[in-house]
Amino acid sequence: MHFAGVDIGSTMTKVVLIDKKGNLLSTIKGPTGAEYRQLANEVMRQALEQAGLQIDDISYIVATGYGRLNVPFADRQITELSCHARGVYSLFPNVRTAIDIGGQDAKCMKIHNGRLVDFVMNDKCAAGTGRFLEVTAATLGIRLEDMGDISLKAAKKIQISNLCTIFAQQEVVALLSRGEKLENILAGLHDALAGRVAALARRLGIEPDLVLTGGVAKNTGIVRAMKENLGCEIFVPEEPLLTGALGAAILAKEIYTKAAAVGEALPTKSRRLEKATFFTQEHR
Amino acid sequence: MSWFTGIDIGSAYSKGVIIEDSELVASHIIISGADYRKSAETIRAHLIRKAKLTQNDITNTVATGSGADSVYFASQKVSDMVCTARGISNVFPQARTVIDVASQSTKVIRLDEGGIVINFTVSEKCAAGGGRFIEVIAKVLRIDLSDFGPLAAKSRTPITFSTGCAVFGESEVITRISEGIPKEDIAAGVNKALASKISSLVKKIKLEEPCAICGGGALNAALVKAIESELKTNLLVPPHPQLITALGAAIVATVSATSQFNKD
Numbered sequence: 001m002h003f004a005g006v007d008i009g010s011t012m013t014k015v016v017l018i019d020k021k022g023n024l025l026s027t028i029k030g031p032t033g034a035e036y037r038q039l040a041n042e043v044m045r046q047a048l049e050q051a052g053l054q055i056d057d058i059s060y061i062v063a064t065g066y067g068r069l070n071v072p073f074a075d076r077q078i079t080e081l082s083c084h085a086r087g088v089y090s091l092f093p094n095v096r097t098a099i100d101i102g103g104q105d106a107k108c109m110k111i112h113n114g115r116l117v118d119f120v121m122n123d124k125c126a127a128g129t130g131r132f133l134e135v136t137a138a139t140l141g142i143r144l145e146d147m148g149d150i151s152l153k154a155a156k157k158i159q160i161s162n163l164c165t166i167f168a169q170q171e172v173v174a175l176l177s178r179g180e181k182l183e184n185i186l187a188g189l190h191d192a193l194a195g196r197v198a199a200l201a202r203r204l205g206i207e208p209d210l211v212l213t214g215g216v217a218k219n220t221g222i223v224r225a226m227k228e229n230l231g232c233e234i235f236v237p238e239e240p241l242l243t244g245a246l247g248a249a250i251l252a253k254e255i256y257t258k259a260a261a262v263g264e265a266l267p268t269k270s271r272r273l274e275k276a277t278f279f280t281q282e283h284r
Numbered sequence: 285m286s287w288f289t290g291i292d293i294g295s296a297y298s299k300g301v302i303i304e305d306s307e308l309v310a311s312h313i314i315i316s317g318a319d320y321r322k323s324a325e326t327i328r329a330h331l332i333r334k335a336k337l338t339q340n341d342i343t344n345t346v347a348t349g350s351g352a353d354s355v356y357f358a359s360q361k362v363s364d365m366v367c368t369a370r371g372i373s374n375v376f377p378q379a380r381t382v383i384d385v386a387s388q389s390t391k392v393i394r395l396d397e398g399g400i401v402i403n404f405t406v407s408e409k410c411a412a413g414g415g416r417f418i419e420v421i422a423k424v425l426r427i428d429l430s431d432f433g434p435l436a437a438k439s440r441t442p443i444t445f446s447t448g449c450a451v452f453g454e455s456e457v458i459t460r461i462s463e464g465i466p467k468e469d470i471a472a473g474v475n476k477a478l479a480s481k482i483s484s485l486v487k488k489i490k491l492e493e494p495c496a497i498c499g500g501g502a503l504n505a506a507l508v509k510a511i512e513s514e515l516k517t518n519l520l521v522p523p524h525p526q527l528i529t530a531l532g533a534a535i536v537a538t539v540s541a542t543s544q545f546n547k548d
Contacts, residue, residue, distance in 0.1 A: 125410070126452055131451055167411060174318060
């Protein structure tokens with residue numbers, strides 16, 4: 001008996017396979033392209049290969065994330081909020097607040113005993129999401145994954161006065177041409193994003209323990225800036241990208257086990273993977 | 285004879301005019317770039333050359349726009365709101381509402397019978413509320429800004445955006461392109477989205493007709509039409525919509541110079 005969680009986010013696609021005891025069998029992360037359906041098949045194939053399993057070995061599959069409706073072999077779709085809450089709780093049993101900053105949105109969740117009780121999110125404005133860092137990294141000509149570490153070297157923080165990502169991009173160019181140091185500009189950019197996410201989280205009310213997830217949680221500069229803005233300890237999972245897919249896999253296991261206990265047969269989708277042919281490959 | 289200069293340093297374009305007895309004698313427009321001081325100097329040099337004058341012929345210069353501080357040779361700086369109002373009243377004395385679609389923001393100004401500003405509102409600090417949204421999408425579509433309006437005018441089925449953010453809108457446009465949606469439908473969709481934001485801004489301070497439109501956005505005839513159909517009114521479009529605020533600054537220069545002389 002094995003279970004799978006597939007999380008198709010706007011930027012990254014993630015798969016987690018677990019066994020009946022909840023042990024991790026394999027994890028896959030890859031960039032999300034234009035063809036969600038093909039991608040779902042491809043990442044699932046990779047995850048199965050890593051675990052040495054066949055698609056028929058998977059008892060129940062849950063899909064989540066922005067592209068969850070495009071996973072043809074998933075038995076059930078569950079919102080990423082519930083999946084994140086479940087995934088974070090499995091790693092941090094004392095969690096009360098979880099903040100997930102993704103490539104296209106930011107979500108703040110209140111979790112009581114592993115259940116999602118309330119949430120707020122921003123998916124309206126890029127300035128409060130990981131996209132803010134992606135856009136400004138491209139403008140500065142540095143790699144997204146280097147941003148945080150460089151920002152930690154800053155001697156001072158240069159305040160970014162523009163809220164809008166597009167105007168901030170222009171401001172960054174002006175700051176560079178004025179001779180401001182890269183690390184100081186970066187510290188300001190990280191503080192700006194952290195400040196906006198912190199304001200969102202305060203609307204919900206912050207209770208410890210606080211866990212930060214999503215791709216942006218890998219950024220050391222953001223973790224520090226969030227600590228400064230919120231004034232509390234922040235826990236970050238080893239793989240902050242995977243909590244949604246992990247939660248989806250755990251929920252798949254729970255749904256299946258509960259149904260099995262009462263002798264109910266759950267309807268499942270066809271266990272057949274389509275051949276992945278990426279017509280968009282050459283465009284990327 | 286006396287000549288007056290108005291210089292409007294905006295975030296995207298810098299504009300300048302020389303007037304004589306409220307008549308336009310010369311105008312110049314350049315991209316603002318990173319050095320506003322240099323842009324101001326360049327504009328002054330071109331204006332004087334075009335008007336066949338020397339610097340000493342200019343009685344007074346007034347600066348406006350977000351980079352007004354960089355116009356070090358101006359005798360004073362005046363808010364762009366006042367200058368836009370003055371400029372539009374000069375062209376359309378009957379106008380009671382003005383929409384100024386600039387790159388960084390959109391302003392809506394209400395005027396009384398004497399052309400005095402009685403109320404105003406400015407779009408939020410968000411690229412989706414101003415002309416910048418069009419600039420961003422024009423770049424993705426790889427078309428000139430001046431072709432944006434004519435292209436949009438060809439569309440019969442404009443796309444609808446699911447987002448109000450210019451950054452997310454850019455991604456959405458890339459998706460639409462990959463789906464094979466024609467460029468004109470995308471351009472028309474951008475105009476429609478911007479027109480709807482602008483019209484809610486106008487409704488916030490209540491439309492009083494006649495209404496005029498100026499700023500670089502007014503060069504986009506399809507956008508003007510989209511705003512007209514949102515507001516259900518005909519808009520007055522001046523012949524040089526981008527120059528209105530600079531023209532207003534030059535008019536302010538005339539007035540303040542006169543009052544100075546009176547003091548003496």
